[in-house]
Amino acid sequence: MSDVTQRPGQTSAHPGLSYRELEESSYDAGYLEHPEHDELLTLNFGPHHPATHGVLRLITTLEGEVIRDIKPVIGYVHTGIEKNCEDKAYWKVIPLVERMDYLSYYFNAMAYCGAVETLLDIDVPPRAQYLRVAHLELNRIASHLLWLATGGLDLGAMSVFFYGWRDRDNILDLFEMSSGQRMHPRYFQVGGVAEDIPSGWVKKVKKFTAEFPARLDQYADLIDNNQLLLSRLRGTNIVDKETLLQLGVTGPLLRAAGNPWDLRKAHPYSSYDHFDFKIPIGTVGDNYDRYRIRMAEMRESLKIIDQALDGLPEGDYITNDRKYALPPRHELATSMEALIHHFKLVTEGFRVPPGEAYYPIESPRGELACFVRSDGSSKPARVHMRDPSFVNLQSLKVMTEGEYVADMIIALAMLDPILGGIDR
Amino acid sequence: MPDATGLELIAQELRERDAESVLDTVYFREKAALTVTAGSIRETLEWLRTKGFNFLASVHGVDYYPEEPRLGVHYELLDMTEVDRLTVKVRVPLEAPNVPSVTEAWPTANHQEREVFDMFGVIFDGHPDLRRILMPEDYEGFPQRRDFPMGGEAILFTHNEPTNPGWWKK
Numbered sequence: 001m002s003d004v005t006q007r008p009g010q011t012s013a014h015p016g017l018s019y020r021e022l023e024e025s026s027y028d029a030g031y032l033e034h035p036e037h038d039e040l041l042t043l044n045f046g047p048h049h050p051a052t053h054g055v056l057r058l059i060t061t062l063e064g065e066v067i068r069d070i071k072p073v074i075g076y077v078h079t080g081i082e083k084n085c086e087d088k089a090y091w092k093v094i095p096l097v098e099r100m101d102y103l104s105y106y107f108n109a110m111a112y113c114g115a116v117e118t119l120l121d122i123d124v125p126p127r128a129q130y131l132r133v134a135h136l137e138l139n140r141i142a143s144h145l146l147w148l149a150t151g152g153l154d155l156g157a158m159s160v161f162f163y164g165w166r167d168r169d170n171i172l173d174l175f176e177m178s179s180g181q182r183m184h185p186r187y188f189q190v191g192g193v194a195e196d197i198p199s200g201w202v203k204k205v206k207k208f209t210a211e212f213p214a215r216l217d218q219y220a221d222l223i224d225n226n227q228l229l230l231s232r233l234r235g236t237n238i239v240d241k242e243t244l245l246q247l248g249v250t251g252p253l254l255r256a257a258g259n260p261w262d263l264r265k266a267h268p269y270s271s272y273d274h275f276d277f278k279i280p281i282g283t284v285g286d287n288y289d290r291y292r293i294r295m296a297e298m299r300e301s302l303k304i305i306d307q308a309l310d311g312l313p314e315g316d317y318i319t320n321d322r323k324y325a326l327p328p329r330h331e332l333a334t335s336m337e338a339l340i341h342h343f344k345l346v347t348e349g350f351r352v353p354p355g356e357a358y359y360p361i362e363s364p365r366g367e368l369a370c371f372v373r374s375d376g377s378s379k380p381a382r383v384h385m386r387d388p389s390f391v392n393l394q395s396l397k398v399m400t401e402g403e404y405v406a407d408m409i410i411a412l413a414m415l416d417p418i419l420g421g422i423d424r
Numbered sequence: 425m426p427d428a429t430g431l432e433l434i435a436q437e438l439r440e441r442d443a444e445s446v447l448d449t450v451y452f453r454e455k456a457a458l459t460v461t462a463g464s465i466r467e468t469l470e471w472l473r474t475k476g477f478n479f480l481a482s483v484h485g486v487d488y489y490p491e492e493p494r495l496g497v498h499y500e501l502l503d504m505t506e507v508d509r510l511t512v513k514v515r516v517p518l519e520a521p522n523v524p525s526v527t528e529a530w531p532t533a534n535h536q537e538r539e540v541f542d543m544f545g546v547i548f549d550g551h552p553d554l555r556r557i558l559m560p561e562d563y564e565g566f567p568q569r570r571d572f573p574m575g576g577e578a579i580l581f582t583h584n585e586p587t588n589p590g591w592w593k594k
Contacts, residue, residue, distance in 0.1 A: 075557060078559065082568065245479055248531075
């Protein structure tokens with residue numbers, strides 16, 4: 001600045017440009033137009049990324065921070081379960097289908113058993129139906145808790161992450177007590193459940209249902225009183241219910257948008273019409289509604305569990321038809337007929353009359369349906385799971401287009417896809 | 425659920441619109457199913473939408489081996505106000521496995537038709553993006569067909585395959 005000379009009439013001791021002149025000749029570097037800013041950036045997200053909740057790969061096209069296009073790529077955990085089912089006797093398929101959507105195993109087993117029971121046209125005893133409902137609803141809470149935990153992780157709410165896993169573990173303890181396994185228990189059988197519940201189980205479940213609402217309040221407080229989380233959840237990724245119906249989306253996502261479709265109410269199966277519960281629905285259809293819906297659903301599930309255990313009917317826990325259910329162990333020593341039935345069932349399995357059945361139930365993620373085709377033999381000719389995660393994943397595009405890439409993580413967490421169910 | 429009479433009424437109305445479209449009606453275990461020709465699937469679904477079946481719950485494939493025509497595509501329709509379900513089926517032979525795509529009118533069919541193509545080799549004409557969805561892109565064959573063998577898969581992602589071809593067979 002040594003060459004700046006004093007201007008005529010300037011009396012200041014400081015030579016150089018005035019502040020106004022400096023401002024006029026300068027430019028704001030922040031508003032600089034770069035030609036690169038107009039270009040689209042393709043970002044590969046996953047398949048090995050903790051926020052994808054599995055091995056989901058998303059090819060996102062970004063314009064700056066805004067998502068312009070998103071393509072899910074799936075199939076990384078495809079294990080050919082549906083193909084394997086065609087090579088197994090009907091009752092041996094149950095452990096396989098349980099491993100599809102690995103967080104809602106009771107639901108997978110329920111859909112499959114329901115489809116086979118429809119084909120066989122057999123009745124399930126009331127006690128088995130109630131026991132199924134109690135386990136299904138406990139499983140719904142466990143699944144939602146894992147959603148809450150991993151969703152909290154994606155939002156940066158680490159406390160919720162640990163608390164969610166802790167309470168889910170309590171439910172798995174209950175499963176271990178009643179059915180022998182914490183996950184994939186093969187408890188539901190064609191015609192009923194594998195075993196009656198052990199003594200003391202009801203008491204333990206009651207203890208859980210009594211203390212769980214207070215825990216839910218704590219978790220809700222952790223999220224609802226956090227301004228950072230609220231501003232990330234509220235008003236983001238809104239999709240209206242007409243678009244969701246076009247895309248075949250069901251479950252909490254659809255209910256968050258204001259459509260009260262729930263198969264437990266609309267088309268009751270397994271005695272769901274005996275219980276008094278409500279269907280929570282949202283109004284806006286944003287991420288916050290999706291979160292609130294699932295929190296409210298857990299409370300409704302607790303009500304159903306209490307009612308199912310209070311009104312648990314006496315009687316058989318599996319159908320009396322020896323053609324389809326194993327005879328009790330003590331009969332094998334005395335009854336020749338029981339021995340023959342046992343031998344037939346564990347070697348060949350039972351045969352199912354030819355036909356096709358589609359059995360839909362309400363899983364934690366939406367309509368989970370099992371399609372079974374029988375050709376009259378002891379192995380199914382086709383088993384197909386209409387998995388809600390697979391169908392719901394298509395809505396990720398309409399949820400995230402035009403939104404920030406940071407909101408995509410939340411949208412994915414609130415979508416709650418289970419890749420085991422998507423890829424099967 | 426539409427009962428047996430209701431199913432026949434639907435079939436009758438469809439036949440009045442297009443005499444050749446409905447091939448078969450089955451009422452089994454309180455569930456109505458309608459078999460239509462592949463060419464008329466779009467019009468059939470569109471007409472059923474006006475009758476209240478406005479939610480396409482599922483599209484899935486079936487291999488009817490050894491029956492002919494072998495490949496089947498099932499469309500599970502749902503009427504949410506009446507709580508009715510109806511299955512619409514299409515059967516196509518292996519030699520010409522072409523079914524018109526319904527993705528444009530029913531966006532939910534997009535991924536599900538891709539899965540049926542992936543697993544059974546049914547070609548959905550007019551699908552915007554008919555690629556494999558669950559199997560690798562370079563996979564050969566359609567694994568859910570009944571004559572596709574189980575097991576014996578080559579292991580991908582192996583570094584020593586060029587030097588020792590077929591090492592997994594030994």
